[in-house]
Amino acid sequence: MPTIIATDRDGQEHALAAKAGLSLMENLRDNDLDVAAICGGCCSCATCHVYVDADWLGALDPQAMDERELVQDSAHFRDGVSRLSCQIRVTDRLDGLRVTLAPED
Ligand code: FES
Numbered sequence: 001m002p003t004i005i006a007t008d009r010d011g012q013e014h015a016l017a018a019k020a021g022l023s024l025m026e027n028l029r030d031n032d033l034d035v036a037a038i039c040g041g042c043c044s045c046a047t048c049h050v051y052v053d054a055d056w057l058g059a060l061d062p063q064a065m066d067e068r069e070l071v072q073d074s075a076h077f078r079d080g081v082s083r084l085s086c087q088i089r090v091t092d093r094l095d096g097l098r099v100t101l102a103p104e105d
Pocket of ligand 1: 048
């Protein structure tokens, strides 16, 4: 069971006992972090926007074009570290992953 360290919008860190096989968005939501995820993970709302710790970027699967196009429209987009958490599949190799919830648009 991978542990994910998620920082909420108040700067509070949460160590989540994540479930592999679910998306990062589902893990954040299931642990009561404030992720609206209004499209349910269909890559069409960007309300699951997170910043990935730079040390972990290489461990993630590459960003697909549709995710890239959507997230870069966010007012809080940060080149290189912005990801949509619904597009990140949690696996055991992401044990220790650090992310920060982006501000709401
Ligand atoms: S939940 Fe809508 S884009 Fe991720």
